[in-house]
Amino acid sequence: MKIHRLLPLWGLLVAAWLLPACHQQYSTETVVQSEVEAMPLVPDDAMAAPTPATPDASREGYAIIHENPFLAAARNPLSTFAIDVDRASYANVRRFLTQNRQLPPPDAVRLEELVNYFSYSYPQPRTGPASLQAEVATCPWNPAHQLVLVGVQGKQVPVEHLPPANLVFLLDVSGSMNEPQKLPLLKESLRQLVRESLRPQDYVAVVVYAGAAGVVLPPTSGAEPEAILRALDGLEAGGSTAGGEGLRLAYQLAQQHQRPGTNTRIILATDGDFNVGEQSAADLERLIVQERESGVFLSVLGFGAGNLQDHTMELLADKGNGNYAYIDQLQEARRVLVQQFGGTLFTLAKDVKVQVEFNPALVREYRLLGYENRLLAAEDFNDDRKDAGELGAGQQVTALYEVVPVAAPAASPASVDPLKYQASQPTPAATNSQELLTVKLRYQEPAGSASQLLTLPVRSVRFDEPIARASDNLRWAAAVAQFGLLLRKSPYAGTATWASTAALAQSSASPDPDGARTEFQTLVQQAMELDQETASR
Template sequence: MKLSTRTYRGAAAAILAGGMLLTAGCGAGGQADRSSHSGEQRANDGSKPAPVPIAPDGGGGAPAEGVDGGSEGRQKDDALEDSRPAADYLSTFALDVDTASYGYARRTLADGQRPQPGDIRPEEFVNSFRQDYPRPKGDGFSVTVDGARPRGAEGEVDGEDWSLVRVGLSTRPSDRAGERPPAALTFVIDISGSMAEPGRLDLVQESLGILTDELRDDDSIAVVTFSDEAETRLPMTRLKASRERIHSVIDSLEPTDSTNVEAGVRTGYDEAVEGRRRGATNRVVLLSDALANTGETDADAILDRIDDARREYGITLFGVGVGSEYGDELMERLADKGDGHTTYVSTSRQARKVFVDQLPTHVELRARDAKAQVAFDPKTVKQFRLIGYENRAVADEDFRNDRVDGGEVGPGHTVTALYAVRLREGASGHVATATVRWLDPRTRAPHERTGSVETDAIDGALWDGASERLQVTAVAAYFAESLRGGSMPGAPGLGELAERAGTLAKSTEDGAVRQLAEAIRQAQRLRD
């Protein structure tokens, strides 16, 4: 069935990362740049249907309904076995570099509780880890497509021929922080009573205090606070000769009353528009537990204000979630509507990584409205399912309609999409072609780049010879599906998954993978 609308499920989020930050990597995969400047691709103005890489086969042996792109909801293996035909072999989604769902799940497990299934977004688990993709030389993307079989070289899971196919996209990191454009950042800070809990407002103040010292003299900051109503504490102010004043404003913040998120967002965007700087990166950064209980608490009403500012002024929203509890669905939807990204912080170390190591050098963008479309070959592929990205689905025909929102991606970021793919018996040859399309952040000229994969590139056994980073991707996806009550072909039990994560942590010497292994062990203990 064709994905005709972007859908939202009640899922987790806490806010910022993504366009201002994220992960790095290397790998391999065929690439071909099709820039509009070369005349090979032109933007679709939305008046004509966009061409598609592979035409449907009419439904013969097509993916099961609801699993054609994997973006219409979670399906268990019995649904994957459904023989009802799908309309096409395309999977289209907006890029997403959020990581908040994984961060909040780790915090919840560490507190001795299982996360709510609706708070789990597998793509945010997968995108929380460093990858091995090559970096492009220019300002676009590299495209890597690879894979492996989850249960040995024969690849059979319950008698069927399944593989995991990884689509990896990567951007070039900034060479030096000084090369980026100046930043005009409006911080919208929750000072409601719930922010008094340790690890909330105190962590926000510590983070912003450090950031104030890290940003450049030509950067600007505005500060808006909100509880039962919103207040501008600092209009847009250049950091040069104003750092002490900014520190004083941040240090003076104290928790007060209820949480009126709508007032904070509205005032924050008003301030961002008023202080908007041409030639700068203009962003609103929302820091909150998002437990809205006063004013407008419906997400749609708040989203209207964000959408207007995004479209008219190009001001994007990023969010940082804090606290042991917070309004997950609201924050995730706000960030998506504001062309932004989310992250979650619960410790000083995490906050320093977000605000000090990543934010100052990653306030610029490499791509606006970025989308991916993966075209599976009906000659070799019987079924496929995208793991996660349910609320980032885009209609197939809107892939080249540049009026339809995509995702924002910054320097040095990677985006990973993992598919469960069932091959036809005896299939050999082309499996899929992945295309990423984006707009230049400054000129809004469209660009595309592609990569493809053949059957021989996904024949290897996942746990015996596949790249370590592909194995980490699989572990993260299997873990997320387990937490939300779904399943994937070849899914190990939590015990085996914890062992594999532990082995990968040692071989990669990656602390993030070690934390993943611990989170899986915590989930196993809670289940037992």
């Protein structure tokens, strides 16, 4: 008998033990919280039943997102966050719009993952692993405000120059994976990685877990692809889920075959129905944190619908210094595992943090779009012990701030009395400066501990600098962010409409080699139609 619906409780436990360990503003609530008490026990054989054409999203688990508010620059001059290069939310939103023919739950929409799904034209770093870029223009959904783009570009490294990979595929073959968009899609996705990305110097092992965990394939060279493919072809779904046991076994295998100078990583592929098993949730967290310090990172691939536990998979990848991707179709698997092979599997810099200091002489208020579960305390920026995000080879990170100039009305009502014991007026240096803000970035080398610092001052622009004169980078990022605000039905969406979002996207003329930007415009149209249908009902 499998406790098939126990995962929402596991997700709540994960969030509960992560909260004291960090200063990130991450909600421990989930949208499936109310289901825990009423979940029935489901026999193993029931797992083989096919899901309906439109899965019930109410059984999926998403962490509640409390959108970042506007903050007064005079009292909160520093905005600090860990970078996030996950893109799972965009692929999941696409699945809702195209396969389910319904709008996604608002908490499935993470703005930073939508914006970072796309590539931008940022300059390559001249020295070091990363470069910084910033730009300012009028905010399209609130013309009285300004929109600031902050871009980070990781150094491109040719695949042949990447270090050897030591990969352990940890695959969920429990009964809940017995659906076309789960184990069959998972197997075909990994086939692409084996056929097109693996090199002779790379090694792959396969560990599976269901009722028990076991090694299906010992570490095997990429020079023997047929042996790896045979192991994948023989996988079948069935049984309950012993995820904790499988994760422990995968780490043991990775450690046993870890070699100096290699990139050692576990790739966990699951629908998220990840019961802890005999190990406690706290033991699993300690295991993941301990192993990341030894250089074994954990990335997560999510599959399927109906019981997708998004919040759990995102947290596992976050604590494991890895990426989280959602695979809704074979083309997405190719994008993640083949086209973005280096960025997905090879870490260029770890514990990457961004801190923006706003000039209160020019900025009344500001708001960071997204990154709600990546926020850090201001003092964490200079603390090299504080875990943050990872930047892969060639990866990019894009963040957007909505800024209220001092000449514009306040975006949020004043709720704090004037300070009695300290000055609240900008210093003469701030008043005389033309700098709107300064962006700082800290990172550590993958095997290092002392961080490096990059700094970029950003000058103010004309208050009425139109978005039409902005770069394609800013216009496209603004269109995608506006799309997310509308999907979330955000109170910060201002004058945004589906039509204005489509027009802003069409105004960008950047190359579209993989068709992702053309697909986005189709998604905007589908979302508009579904929103209109919902309103008419």
